[in-house]
Amino acid sequence: MPNNSSPVAETPRATESPLVEPAESPLVEPVESPLVEPAGTRISASSISDHDSAGSVSEHEETRKVHAALTRSSTGSADLRELESGLDSLQSDAIRKARVDWSRILLPVAAVVVLIIIWQAYVSLGLKRRDLVPGPFDVAEQFGTLWAEGSLQEAVWTSLQRGLLGFLISVAIATPVGLLLAQVAPLRRAFGPLISGLQVLPSVAWVPAAIIWFGLTDATVYFVVFMGAIPSIINGLISGVDQIPPQYRSVGTVLGASRLQMAVQIILPAALPGYLSGLKQGWAFSWRSLMAAEIIAVGGTIGFGLGSMLNQGRDLADMTIVMSAILLILAVGILIELLVFAPIEKRLLQRRGLLSGSTR
Amino acid sequence: MPVVLENLGKRFGDGAPVLDDVNATIGKGEFVALLGASGCGKSTLLNIMAGLEVPTSGALEVPSDGAAFMFQDSALFPWLTARENVELALKLRGVGKAERRTKAGELLDLVHLAEAGDKRPHELSGGMRQRVALARSLAQDRQLLLMDEPFAALDAITRDLLHDELERIWKETGRTIVFVTHNVREAVRLGQRVLLLSSRPGRVVQEWNVTEEHRTDAGLAGQLTGVITARLREEIRRHAK
Numbered sequence: 001m002p003n004n005s006s007p008v009a010e011t012p013r014a015t016e017s018p019l020v021e022p023a024e025s026p027l028v029e030p031v032e033s034p035l036v037e038p039a040g041t042r043i044s045a046s047s048i049s050d051h052d053s054a055g056s057v058s059e060h061e062e063t064r065k066v067h068a069a070l071t072r073s074s075t076g077s078a079d080l081r082e083l084e085s086g087l088d089s090l091q092s093d094a095i096r097k098a099r100v101d102w103s104r105i106l107l108p109v110a111a112v113v114v115l116i117i118i119w120q121a122y123v124s125l126g127l128k129r130r131d132l133v134p135g136p137f138d139v140a141e142q143f144g145t146l147w148a149e150g151s152l153q154e155a156v157w158t159s160l161q162r163g164l165l166g167f168l169i170s171v172a173i174a175t176p177v178g179l180l181l182a183q184v185a186p187l188r189r190a191f192g193p194l195i196s197g198l199q200v201l202p203s204v205a206w207v208p209a210a211i212i213w214f215g216l217t218d219a220t221v222y223f224v225v226f227m228g229a230i231p232s233i234i235n236g237l238i239s240g241v242d243q244i245p246p247q248y249r250s251v252g253t254v255l256g257a258s259r260l261q262m263a264v265q266i267i268l269p270a271a272l273p274g275y276l277s278g279l280k281q282g283w284a285f286s287w288r289s290l291m292a293a294e295i296i297a298v299g300g301t302i303g304f305g306l307g308s309m310l311n312q313g314r315d316l317a318d319m320t321i322v323m324s325a326i327l328l329i330l331a332v333g334i335l336i337e338l339l340v341f342a343p344i345e346k347r348l349l350q351r352r353g354l355l356s357g358s359t360r
Numbered sequence: 361m362p363v364v365l366e367n368l369g370k371r372f373g374d375g376a377p378v379l380d381d382v383n384a385t386i387g388k389g390e391f392v393a394l395l396g397a398s399g400c401g402k403s404t405l406l407n408i409m410a411g412l413e414v415p416t417s418g419a420l421e422v423p424s425d426g427a428a429f430m431f432q433d434s435a436l437f438p439w440l441t442a443r444e445n446v447e448l449a450l451k452l453r454g455v456g457k458a459e460r461r462t463k464a465g466e467l468l469d470l471v472h473l474a475e476a477g478d479k480r481p482h483e484l485s486g487g488m489r490q491r492v493a494l495a496r497s498l499a500q501d502r503q504l505l506l507m508d509e510p511f512a513a514l515d516a517i518t519r520d521l522l523h524d525e526l527e528r529i530w531k532e533t534g535r536t537i538v539f540v541t542h543n544v545r546e547a548v549r550l551g552q553r554v555l556l557l558s559s560r561p562g563r564v565v566q567e568w569n570v571t572e573e574h575r576t577d578a579g580l581a582g583q584l585t586g587v588i589t590a591r592l593r594e595e596i597r598r599h600a601k
Contacts, residue, residue, distance in 0.1 A: 070545055070581040071574075074524045081472045083521055084487075088476070091485030091518075247435045254410055254429040255452045255500060265448065269439045352438040353482025 134320045139327070142320035151304065156328060159290060159305035162218070163332075166225030167286045171279065174230045178237030178278075179263055182271075188238070195231050203228030203289035207296045217301050221293045228289030229282040236278010240271030272348060280341050284333070291329060306332075362388050362504050362536045363409065368418035369561075370404055378404050380561035382418070386538060388503065391530055393551025394540045395588070397596050401562030402540040406506050409538065428500040430507040434489035436481040442492045443468060443477035449499035467495040470529060487518035491525070498533065507539045511546065523549050527575075544589045548574060548581055554588060558595050566591055 074080040116136050123135035130138070146152035181188045181195070206227045210220040244267065252266040268275070294307020302308070306329050313321030349355045363386040370379040378401040386392050396402045407413040409422055410429045436445045446464040455463060468477050471491040481489055490510055497505060511519045527550065530537055541547050547554045551570055558565045568588060574581045 070549060070578045070585065071576055072524055072527070073520045077528060080521065080524050080528065084472045084491075084525070087518060087521065088473075088485060088488055091487065092483070245435075247431060247433070248437065250412060250429075251431070251435045251437075252452075253412060254427075255449050255496075256426065257452050261452060265452070266437070270437070272439065351480055353480065 132319060134323060138320050139323045142318075142324050146309075146321070146324060151309070152324070152328070154304055155306045155309045155325070156332065158303045159294065159307065159329075160332060162221055162305065163225070163283075163287050163290045166222050166290065167229055167283050169222070170226055170229035170233060170282060170286060173226070174233035174282070175237065175275075177230075178234040178275075179241075179268065181234065182238045182241035183259075183263060183267065192238070195234050198227070198231035199235055202292075203285065204292040204296070207293055210293070211297055216297055216299050218303075220297050221290060221302060224289045224293040225286045229286035232285050233275075233278045233282035236281060237271060237275045240274020240278065241267055243274055244270040273352075273354070276341070276345055276348060280337075280345075283336065283341070287329075287333060287336075362386060362423050363538070364419075364421040365405075365409075366419040366421075368405075368408070368415050368420055370401065370408060370413070370415050370417075377416075377561040379408075379415070380563055382557075382562065382564055384555060384564055386536060388536055389534050391537045391539065391550060391552045393547035393554045394538060394557060395542070395544060395547040395554055395592070396557035396562065397542060397559050397592065400557045400559040402542075402557055403508055405557070405562065406508050406538065406540050409504075410506050423502065423504050425502055427504040427506050428497040428502040430490075430493055430497045430505065430510045432509045432512055434481065434486075434493040436489055436492055436496070438481050441478050441480055442473065442484065442488075445481070445492060446496050446499050449496045453500065463499065464495075467499055468492070470498070470532070471495045471525065485518075486514050487522060490514065490522060494526070494529070498529070498535075503536055505535045505537045507537060509541055510539075512541070512543070519546075526550065544585050544592060545581075548585050548588065556588065556591060556595070559599060565595065 074083055120136050123130070123133060134142075143152065181191060203224050206224050207220070210223045214220040214223060248266055248270050249262070252262045257266060290305070291307040291310070294302070294305040295311045298308055298311055306325055310322060310325040310329075313319070313325055346355070363384070365382050365384045368379060368382040369377055371377040382405065384392075394402050394405065404413065406429075408415050408420065410427050411422075412429075436442075437448070440448060443461075443464050446467050447460045450460045450463055465474065465477065468474050471494055473488060473491055473495070476484060476488060476492075481492070484492065493510070497507075511522050514522065523546070526537075539547075539550055541550075548570055554568045554570060555564050556566045556568075557563065568584065570584065574584060
């Protein structure tokens with residue numbers, strides 16, 4: 001029996017060899033069935049029992065010292081599975097239970113209440129004429145009147161329908177264009193600055209042109225919405241693609257993805273967080289553009305939307321209608337954010353483990 | 361011979377050559393550790409073998425179906441679960457939907473992660489992520505598996521276990537593995553053959569055979585580690601000013 005693995009042997013090849021780094025602490029392992037253990041390397045339990053009392057589990061089991069970094073440190077598949085399973089459970093986080101956080105609901109509500117109280121207090125001081133600065137109760141009363149007339153529901157429904165349809169068509173156009181620009185360098189160099197420029201150009205600037213081209217029709221409204229939303233969605237998608245770790249593309253190449261597979265299976269999902277903030281901004285732009293278009297383009301076959309209501313309030317010099325319309329436009333914006341974008345974004349970030357430590 | 365490198369050279373732009381006159385032959389089913397200090401072009405060499413970069417001179421013979429690749433960080437896609445990550449590799453290979461699911465399950469079981477299939481990468485520990493990445497690269501079903509310092513970022517306990525794990529899987533699957541590392545002990549622990557690459561330019565300067573005795577005898581392994589370390593330091597000293 002060769003004794004080169006026995007600790008009692010004083011040869012330079014023994015386990016206490018000075019070449020073995022002291023940082024790697026020796027592990028004590030039973031030697032039951034190593035992967036491919038040559039029979040000759042086994043040593044008797046008695047020869048090391050005085051060195052290592054912890055290893056003597058049973059009289060039949062042979063033990064020896066193993067330098068983990070240098071040789072096999074586990075004894076076969078079952079042992080390895082057990083060790084790994086133990087390490088996995090040690091290294092995995094315990095599942096934290098999510099609770100309903102009431103401050104998330106109560107704080108924003110409290111903020112709104114405080115603002116309304118300040119508003120009412122200012123009106124009560126009587127510094128301005130009541131018809132120029134109506135109080136919250138005057139506006140609430142106007143709300144009731146508009147609701148009873150049915151014009152409030154009509155305005156909200158008309159605008160919301162247009163805003164959502166315009167936004168969805170914008171998404172359908174901007175997504176392939178954005179992917180193409182992000183993936184094809186010459187196209188991006190050619191059109192990138194133009195698209196960034198379009199984002200800066202206020203979409204209201206397109207209203208006169210749209211009226212000349214399409215007259216007072218829905219086409220005018222949609223055109224203005226597209227010009228507002230499409231560039232910001234494209235830009236969001238491009239910046240999302242720019243932030244993809246380069247390694248993801250390498251993985252795609254190594255896995256043998258075609259150009260289309262790369263775009264759909266890897267680039268698009270990887271860019272999703274950036275794309276989503278582009279979509280949020282795109283929605284904000286389409287909603288704003290819609291209001292601008294509705295204020296300016298009134299009459300013809302264009303129906304009665306929130307912008308039209310705002311314009312009507314100005315024509316009638318009725319500040320309560322103006323305030324009602326502004327609050328409704330704001331409320332729709334907040335509701336879409338809270339009910340549509342916030343849950344999607346939260347889910348997206350949570351699944352990727354990007355939410356811990358944020359102030360959301 | 362799955363891999364033959366002949367007088368391979370690589371330079372980026374007009375810079376000094378990163379690789380110069382690299383010659384190596386790697387046999388089918390062999391486990392070769394490619395060892396070198398930082399900046400010796402080991403990763404570049406691996407990228408060339410994977411087809412991610414092209415050599416500027418010399419000839420290269422690799423299997424026609426390409427190679428599987430494992431990166432230093434797991435590079436798992438965070439929007440997919442562990443199983444879906446493995447399934448994506450099968451999907452891009454053209455495996456049918458029903459077969460993908462069973463195959464992915466088998467591969468996860470091979471790396472002892474059958475229960476973690478529905479977890480997302482951020483819920484897994486570093487060692488678990490690397491095992492999923494290993495399962496994904498096995499899903500590619502290529503004879504040649506290239507590994508670029510896959511365990512460098514792991515803690516020592518996990519790394520020791522993954523060494524055993526990789527050796528087991530190599531024996532079970534019969535892959536040809538080229539394993540890049542800057543860790544001499546890791547190279548001796550895993551490789552049947554250790555190739556030492558010089559730095560700037562990278563070139564194979566010496567190679568050692570690691571026998572089965574080195575796998576079980578820490579003294580023998582330690583001795584070889586010492587010899588290789590000495591030779592590696594000699595290479596590094598050449599660059600002292």
